Amino acid sequence: MSKIGVFIETADQAIKKSVPGVIAAALRGGDVVGFVLDGLAEQYKESLGEYGITELVNLVASDIDFSKQPQAAGEALAQGVKAFGVTALLGVSSPTGNDLLARAAMALKAPLVLDCTDVNFQENIVKKSHFSGKAIATLEMEATPFVCGIRPNSFDAIPKPVTCTVLNHSLTVSTDDAITITSVDKAGSGQKDLTEANVIITGGRPIGSSENFKLLEECAKVLDAAVGASRAAVDSGYAPHSMQVGQTGKIVSPKLYIGCGLSGSVQHFAGMKTSNVIVAINTDKDAPIFTKSDYGIIGDLFEVVPALTKALKK
Ligand SMILES: Cc1cc2nc3c(=O)[nH]c(=O)nc-3n(C[C@H](O)[C@H](O)[C@H](O)COP(=O)(O)OP(=O)(O)OC[C@H]3O[C@@H](n4cnc5c(N)ncnc54)[C@H](O)[C@@H]3O)c2cc1C
Incomplete structure (x- = not known):
């Protein structure tokens, strides 16, 4: 059975609300491995196990804070994809998700489609809207693994309780990052996303x-x-x-x-x-x-x- 990887996007030590919907999409393709970049997989495993994630992997590179190093974070996701043999990497098509998934696709030299509203792993096709929503494109992914950002709320979260195991996977990623995030100003903090x-x-x-x-x-x-x-x-x-x-x-x-x-x-x-x-x-x-x-x-x-x-x- 195929394995699908999901980038578990988090903010302030909490899983983004759209992640369970992405897991539901991923489960259509096989077992799901979650990749965590903030080292808190142990904290997340119970709630993610409720949605069918069987393996949760802390991607760890000593001395690198992935929240500040997007290039290293994308590379880490790519290495996770290779090490765990997943045939597709999915994540939320949020600003952070789009950034890191694109970097991971680049490192993997894999096909990338963002803002997808549907995915079919049997035929390797994804759907996304084009021309301001006037047309829906059906795109065939001609290589595996492929990388796919899912539009938030395109898939309902479906409870599917399983035992979730946490693994730590150590990596070596480049530290000469061209971009370092020094601070984040949150617009509209206190407002619902x-x-x-x-x-x-x-x-x-x-x-x-x-x-x-x-x-x-x-x-x-x-x-x-x-x-x-x-x-x-x-x-x-x-x-x-x-x-x-x-x-x-x-x-x-x-x-x-x-x-x-x-x-x-x-x-x-x-x-x-x-x-x-x-x-x-x-x-x-x-x-x-x-x-x-x-x-x-x-x-x-x-x-x-x-x-x-x-x-x-x-
Ligand atoms: C390149 C480009 C990108 C754009 N991107 C965006 C975008 O991201 N988002 C976006 O929203 N627009 C975008 N626009 C602008 C878009 O074309 C419209 O001008 C804009 O959406 C109109 O906003 P509106 O409906 O609030 O105002 P209006 O067009 O002025 O419409 C107001 C409506 O309210 C009704 N109305 C008046 N008074 C009341 C009342 N008291 N109670 C109830 N109804 C009332 C009127 O009958 C009218 O239908 C973009 C335009 C361009 C060219």
Whole structure:
């Protein structure tokens, strides 16, 4: 049976919420080996065993902090792939995941596809959206191993409890890294991560001010949702760019997307088209967003959103 590797992305000693979905994707191809770069596999093994990971490997290189050395981290993942004989390496298509998976693919000279929404290990094909979500490309990987970043929330996490064994794998990787991360400024800390959220409520240009985003935040609190913004709202200074959804913002794929005062531009849809259910709130019954949504509410967001929050609180 084939073995599939998964890069276990973590932040602040916690597993990223989208990782179990990636494990579910990987399990379609065989047994799953998880690769951990922060040395805390022992701490993660119980929760990852719940999702079917049988082997969890601490990739260790003495004196190297992989969180600061992306080139060394990519090389370490590549060495893990070779040492454990996996036929594909998967990870979350997050900013960190995309960076490290690309570096690993480079070191392996392996085919790389990021932001995949489907993967078929029997036929070695993956799917990803192209042209702002207008087309879905089916790509055949002509070499193994291949490397694949999975769009967050494209796969549901599926509990599959197994015994998970931790292994330590020592490596020698180059230390003459061209890039060293010296500090990380977290934009929007304290806010829910848009790319990992199951529910997102987004404000468009008519929100009118950053103060008015509180309306959406109140509703988000009840729904355990993240708050997003259109580019028009960001460009108007109502929200930081870290909240922007779309072609030049974040790509999201929640179970529920509520757009408040969004016209439904192609560029916005490029970032949230794969949401399971889209709800639009717009005053204009002819707004393009209504043709692309599952549910539409014709109304003023300043009336509809507070009413929705009140109803949800009940
Ligand atoms: C290269 C490029 C990249 C881009 N990238 C992005 C991107 O990443 N993300 C993005 O969002 N955009 C992006 N854009 C911009 C995009 O084309 C649109 O201009 C933008 O998405 C429009 O934002 P909006 O829907 O908030 O505003 P508008 O287009 O102004 O639409 C506002 C909508 O709200 C409705 N409305 C008005 N008042 C109310 C109210 N009180 N209650 C309810 N509804 C109301 C109106 O009927 C209207 O339909 C990009 C554009 C380009 C050219």
